[in-house]
Amino acid sequence: QVQLVESGGGLVQPGGSLRLSCAASRSVFNLNTMGWYRQVPGTQREWVATITRGGFTSYADSVKGRFSVSKDITNTVYLQMNNLKPEDTAVYYCRLVTTDNFVSWGQGTQVTVSA
Numbered sequence: 001q002v003q004l005v006e007s008g009g010g011l012v013q014p015g016g017s018l019r020l021s022c023a024a025s026r027s028v029f030n031l032n033t034m035g036w037y038r039q040v041p042g043t044q045r046e047w048v049a050t051i052t053r054g055g056f057t058s059y060a061d062s063v064k065g066r067f068s069v070s071k072d073i074t075n076t077v078y079l080q081m082n083n084l085k086p087e088d089t090a091v092y093y094c095r096l097v098t099t100d101n102f103v104s105w106g107q108g109t110q111v112t113v114s115a
Helices: none
Strands: 004-007 010-012 018-024 031-039 046-052 057-059 067-071 077-081 090-098 103-105 109-113
Touching: 004 090, 018 031, 018 090, 018 109, 031 067, 031 077, 046 067, 046 077, 057 067
Parallel strands: 010 109
Antiparallel strands: 004 018, 018 077, 031 046, 031 090, 046 057, 067 077, 090 103, 090 109
């Protein structure tokens, strides 16, 4: 089983930026997609962005134009978040899916957008 470790969360003012990282504990030869979700306590986990093995990206409408997902050759995935808004406050989770549909989640990192 692959472990995912997120980092980069924190407190930022509205309009500010943060960059989240998610590192896999080992190489994943059958990687299909990596992505980011977020969750506010008491609500369902919400999809934010996905990047495929081939580098194709997709975004939720709420973050399109402000967030950017990318990955490197070590299968570390990043989420660059710009022009942050208070409604972006949540715990952000990294997710990895293999070609045989095995899913791994990270432990989450808190992002708080507040003046």
